[in-house]
Amino acid sequence: MRVQNNETMRVQSSKSRIEKHHIEDLVGRSYMSFCVLLLIVSIVSMVYFVTSRGISTFAIDKVSISDFFFGTTWSPEGDHPSFGALPFIAGSFITTLLAALIASPLSICAALFMTEIVPGWGKKLLQPVIELLSGIPSVVYGFVGLSVIVPFLRNVFPGQGIGVAAGALVLSVMILPTITSVAVDALSTLPRNLKESSFALGATRWQTIARVIIPTTLPAIMTGVVLGMARAFGEALAVQMVIGNAPFIPTSLFESASTLTSVITLGMGNTTMGSPHNNALWSMALVLMLMTFLFVFVVRMLEKRRSI
Amino acid sequence: MEATLTAPHILQPAKTERDFRTENLSIYYGTYEAVKGISLPFPEKSVTALIGPSGCGKSTFLRSLNRMNDEISGSTSKGSIWIDGVDINASGTDVIKLRQKIGMVWQKPNPFYKSIYENIAFGPKYHGVKGKKALDEIVESSLRRAALWDEVKDRLKESALALSGGQQQRLCIARALSVNPQILLLDEPASALDPVSTGKVEELIKELKEQLRIVIVTHNMQQAARISDFTAYFYLGQLIEYGMTEKVFTNPENTMTQEYIMGRFG
Numbered sequence: 001m002r003v004q005n006n007e008t009m010r011v012q013s014s015k016s017r018i019e020k021h022h023i024e025d026l027v028g029r030s031y032m033s034f035c036v037l038l039l040i041v042s043i044v045s046m047v048y049f050v051t052s053r054g055i056s057t058f059a060i061d062k063v064s065i066s067d068f069f070f071g072t073t074w075s076p077e078g079d080h081p082s083f084g085a086l087p088f089i090a091g092s093f094i095t096t097l098l099a100a101l102i103a104s105p106l107s108i109c110a111a112l113f114m115t116e117i118v119p120g121w122g123k124k125l126l127q128p129v130i131e132l133l134s135g136i137p138s139v140v141y142g143f144v145g146l147s148v149i150v151p152f153l154r155n156v157f158p159g160q161g162i163g164v165a166a167g168a169l170v171l172s173v174m175i176l177p178t179i180t181s182v183a184v185d186a187l188s189t190l191p192r193n194l195k196e197s198s199f200a201l202g203a204t205r206w207q208t209i210a211r212v213i214i215p216t217t218l219p220a221i222m223t224g225v226v227l228g229m230a231r232a233f234g235e236a237l238a239v240q241m242v243i244g245n246a247p248f249i250p251t252s253l254f255e256s257a258s259t260l261t262s263v264i265t266l267g268m269g270n271t272t273m274g275s276p277h278n279n280a281l282w283s284m285a286l287v288l289m290l291m292t293f294l295f296v297f298v299v300r301m302l303e304k305r306r307s308i
Numbered sequence: 309m310e311a312t313l314t315a316p317h318i319l320q321p322a323k324t325e326r327d328f329r330t331e332n333l334s335i336y337y338g339t340y341e342a343v344k345g346i347s348l349p350f351p352e353k354s355v356t357a358l359i360g361p362s363g364c365g366k367s368t369f370l371r372s373l374n375r376m377n378d379e380i381s382g383s384t385s386k387g388s389i390w391i392d393g394v395d396i397n398a399s400g401t402d403v404i405k406l407r408q409k410i411g412m413v414w415q416k417p418n419p420f421y422k423s424i425y426e427n428i429a430f431g432p433k434y435h436g437v438k439g440k441k442a443l444d445e446i447v448e449s450s451l452r453r454a455a456l457w458d459e460v461k462d463r464l465k466e467s468a469l470a471l472s473g474g475q476q477q478r479l480c481i482a483r484a485l486s487v488n489p490q491i492l493l494l495d496e497p498a499s500a501l502d503p504v505s506t507g508k509v510e511e512l513i514k515e516l517k518e519q520l521r522i523v524i525v526t527h528n529m530q531q532a533a534r535i536s537d538f539t540a541y542f543y544l545g546q547l548i549e550y551g552m553t554e555k556v557f558t559n560p561e562n563t564m565t566q567e568y569i570m571g572r573f574g
Contacts, residue, residue: 191416194418202406
């Protein structure tokens with residue numbers, strides 16, 4: 001930034017007229033700074049808003065933190081309201097983990113199929129399918145879940161069909177494209193001669209996949225799994241349509257339950273701003289937000305590991 | 309240009325059990341003929357250098373010797389590759405078995421994302437070597453043969469990626485040696501290394517040729533002259549000249565070879 005002596009003279013001589021490219025540079029820089037500032041302000045104010053609202057459950061309504069996180073009774077209205085959010089927290093975690101468990105192996109296999117087994121037409125065929133899957137609105141997933149998965153579960157298993165299993169299945173299909181596309185990216189950036197080194201030692205394709213390709217790309221694939229989990233955790237509409245929305249901790253996969261998101265979307269419109277019920281919903285939103293931060297943090301850690 | 313090509317002079321050694329050579333080998337990518345009917349012998353206990361400008365087919369040729377081109381879709385080949393009296397280019401060859409006989413090392417060091425020990429033990433494990441003691445022995449002997457043992461013997465459990473580039477490349481050579489191949493294919497093994505590491509790798513190649521046949525692709529003329537016994541000059545998928553390295557470098561029969569070696573083109 002420091003201007004050299006002879007350059008100072010040159011700059012002084014042209015001081016009278018500000019050159020065009022300087023103005024362009026200034027305008028561009030100001031515009032960029034404005035955009036970034038806007039972004040930062042909106043994120044910070046959103047975090048602040050959710051946090052301040054979320055905290056008021058504990059600060060203003062004097063609900064104890066342990067009652068909120070570990071209480072199992074949710075009856076926010078009435079004379080003796082109770083704000084136990086554990087059923088929803090548990091519901092969110094259970095459906096998310098189940099969805100990840102179902103979707104991860106399928107996605108990884110799909111990605112391997114597209115990159116290792118049949119890189120030609122496999123990729124040509126599946127890539128658009130995967131992209132299409134990620135573009136379908138969540139209400140459509142929920143609707144399909146409600147009209148296909150729920151009746152199927154009702155016929156095959158005990159219970160009403162709606163419940164944790166239905167929610168997890170719908171979510172697993174929804175996060176399939178996320179995990180698959182991250183896994184495909186990870187697999188296709190793998191140096192080809194790393195695979196070939198394994199072949200050159202006389203390893204079979206399967207041995208190479210199991211012992212070289214998957215271990216090498218695992219951190220990146222896990223990034224995809226975590227991103228998928230983040231999506232599952234935050235998904236509201238589709239889950240709400242099939243999970244049954246009962247405020248209880250489910251004891252079986254085929255029982256109705258609720259998630260943090262489903263209870264927020266159902267409750268938000270029916271409460272008045274600032275009421276204890278409303279504040280409790282904000283607290284759950286805060287939990288969701290913190291979980292998202294955690295997912296982002298985990299992804300960061302995985303990427304760090306990958307670069308070693 | 310075509311007119312100046314004289315018929316390549318091919319040495320035709322007597323066919324023996326321990327023979328390793330190609331016969332009229334052509335390799336195609338789709339319809340493009342990358343290697344055009346090349347016959348080359350690879351004598352025992354010798355280093356054969358493949359030289360030529362980029363795109364001349366020498367790497368493709370090298371990769372075909374352990375059927376690595378099978379991994380590239382659209383690649384086909386004609387002709388024969390004889391090893392120990394068997395044509396390994398014939399369909400029905402057990403490629404997995406074959407590749408144990410032929411080790412390969414690439415331009416960029418590419419250790420597995422595993423420990424130094426696991427990198428070496430990887431191949432032998434798949435070929436039925438069981439027990440820690442047997443594996444320990446293979447790891448030590450392979451690393452010794454690659455002149456790396458003294459540098460890494462105290463850190464075998466550390467990640468192979470923590471090694472320097474030159475060490476990584478010698479590790480890759482040790483890894484290739486771990487399955488006890490008869491032939492070692494080197495695809496520009498020193499081009500990504502600094503001069504000191506290059507020197508070490510060249511030293512190693514000279515030592516290893518006492519034990520096995522080595523085929524090396526190189527862009528470095530001095531390197532070819534320093535370490536090889538035989539040199540083959542490729543141009544546009546054709547073998548232009550083949551002979552003793554000394555002869556090819558001092559008194560080439562073909563003017564194109566001479567021009568390439570002198571650095572006038574390529």
